[in-house]
Amino acid sequence: MTGGLLDRRFFLKKGITFSVAVLASEPLHASTENYRQPWMEKPGEPFSNYGQPSAHEKETIRWTMGNSMAKGNGVSWTPLHDLEGTITPNGLHFERHHNGVPQIDPQKHQLLIHGVVKKPLIFDMDVLLRYPMVSRQCFIECGGNSNTGWRDEPIQTAAGYFHGMVSCSEWTGIPLKILLNKTILEESAKWVIAEGGDASMMNVSIPLEKMMDDCFLAIYQNGERIRPENGYPLRLIVPGWEGVVNVKWLRRLHLCNTPTMARNETSKYTELLPSGKARQFTFVMEAKSLITNPSYGYQLDKKGIYQISGLAWSGRGEIVKVEVSADGGKTWVEAELQQPVLSKCFTRFRIPWNWNGESTILKSRATDETGYVQPERKELIAERGKHGYFHYNGIVSWEITSKGVVSHVYA
């Protein structure tokens, strides 16, 4: 009735005792012969000041894609299909590059706050480090993530090279509401233009109200200083909003009465609708989910128990439900959500699945705390047309053939 999906806590319930038996059909070697390995025969490698992944994991990398027409422009994708849990390690956080990675000297970096203010202020990094900080685990997703979903044919590539312009870190920094307050703001200030200090000088307009709500100036990512490609030494974090407004290498906050209509909020990051009009300032990343295991490139060996695992997130708050279908959307079963579920943060979902060895289609569907339900692709296209490029969050379908091959389908 459910395509083989099992109760989400099937293996964790007391009294379930056949988990080992289920997998005992796998090759289990009952002998301990030849059990001594070469790395037990000699001392290991020396200690390191800064660790690196195992040489056996060299394929777990950010796949990079450069724009041949504009050096320094491109994408580094997070390999979501190789990862588990909710944290993205710093070395694998996605990047959308506009003009390469600047090597900024933090002693020379400054933040200017000016415009519709009573007095312009400039902060050195040393001064900023004395301000109160908060930490928050949250995702950042490029507004253009998953954009090949708008194409007529489903792209055949690993999940991370399709959806991997999203990552999740614990960011630590200074709440904007501490810096932007009545002491310095003029009453007419309504927007903030945030500008980056690299050679692309990315600039975008953000409503002051959002800045005062939950935005902050991050200095640390997953405990250590932010890495160069993610905005060292200072990045604006705008929780739940499209990546482009999370300005890296932040050098300037310009208070204004209106948005600035910069290149990246007019010619880019807008969406042409079927009506011929375009959506603009579509900041919020709506609820989305994705099965990462199994996904394109995985090979299922034989029928039997598998653990379906994936990620869900919403720019509007907490994920409250992820349903999984193992029969192409006919029936849906609620997956287990890894606790704690945090607002505007990756939520890992998992559900066990007893595959009967026949061809089928897996899907996942996220619901967030506002009641928003991730749409099927055809619903999304009916609403938005196919020329939007940005904000693709349709349900992802993975077809499993009877040979256990996983491919991407529209279904």
Next chain:
Amino acid sequence: MTGGLLDRRFFLKKGITFSVAVLASEPLHASTENYRQPWMEKPGEPFSNYGQPSAHEKETIRWTMGNSMAKGNGVSWTPLHDLEGTITPNGLHFERHHNGVPQIDPQKHQLLIHGVVKKPLIFDMDVLLRYPMVSRQCFIECGGNSNTGWRDEPIQTAAGYFHGMVSCSEWTGIPLKILLNKTILEESAKWVIAEGGDASMMNVSIPLEKMMDDCFLAIYQNGERIRPENGYPLRLIVPGWEGVVNVKWLRRLHLCNTPTMARNETSKYTELLPSGKARQFTFVMEAKSLITNPSYGYQLDKKGIYQISGLAWSGRGEIVKVEVSADGGKTWVEAELQQPVLSKCFTRFRIPWNWNGESTILKSRATDETGYVQPERKELIAERGKHGYFHYNGIVSWEITSKGVVSHVYA
């Protein structure tokens, strides 16, 4: 009355408008001249497949300490004094080395479960990857962390080189209760000997009851596969218990009726008490806290507002309170705890402090959900004597001189 400590939400409360003014005594450059930096004049560096920290952060490393008498034996310390938030990046997770870092081929690594079982089982990594997983953010702390606290004179070194045998990650892996169940266990099984697959073959005894409670076999750390020095490809996680039982490179779980009395639970990881008897199997890491900023090596410029920030953790569960004293312990003020507070996990605490420029002593004191309160050093020594070496969790005192120099004192 409180040595200058301010209400913990001082800056975050609505209507507090003088935070900028407070720091406006810092050098703020009101001009925008010379504001264009060299890294804005030319394209940045190329994209990378796996990112690294900024060259300007090259001093944020694991300081390593080798045993000259036994190559491969030593410590790599987490630089807690340089970090913020609660996650330790994988490259900086502490290590206690017993015989170097083995380079294990995961295709050849196996886990054997045997002893008092109905049938011995061996699992390849590929098989383990099909089992149900959970993710959990938790700390691991070496039982010998902070052991110089037992010395007669306070050690003068950075906080991380004194207390940095503790780190915190999001670990993902298979709950032991799924593998160790009635199907395979004999009723008389009471202990599990866990053994590592490196050249030191670390082995330790762990009560079966704890294994069935919250232990798991970790395969991922902060999203990616565990790194070699932290146990690649498989590590036993024993939440809240001393680091040595969180066996790295796990190759064997031997079910027994009694503990095995291995070297690292008899000649090591036991504590001689004033009575002449020794404590053994002191698994739980009791509540502890530490101000990381300011701490030894920090230099306070001048009187004014500073943000005190630190870490607290308890092997018994959640931290419920961290109090800070800015007058050597005469008065205490409750610090803000960064949410979410998770069980057996780093908890970041912060409190603003208006330093009057005079010499004083900063302390922090953690309380956990069981009501356990971190003891003053003298209380700890009165109870345990000075020959224990392990499980030092006394309150840490940082003296600030009138010149803003921070040193470690017993007070």
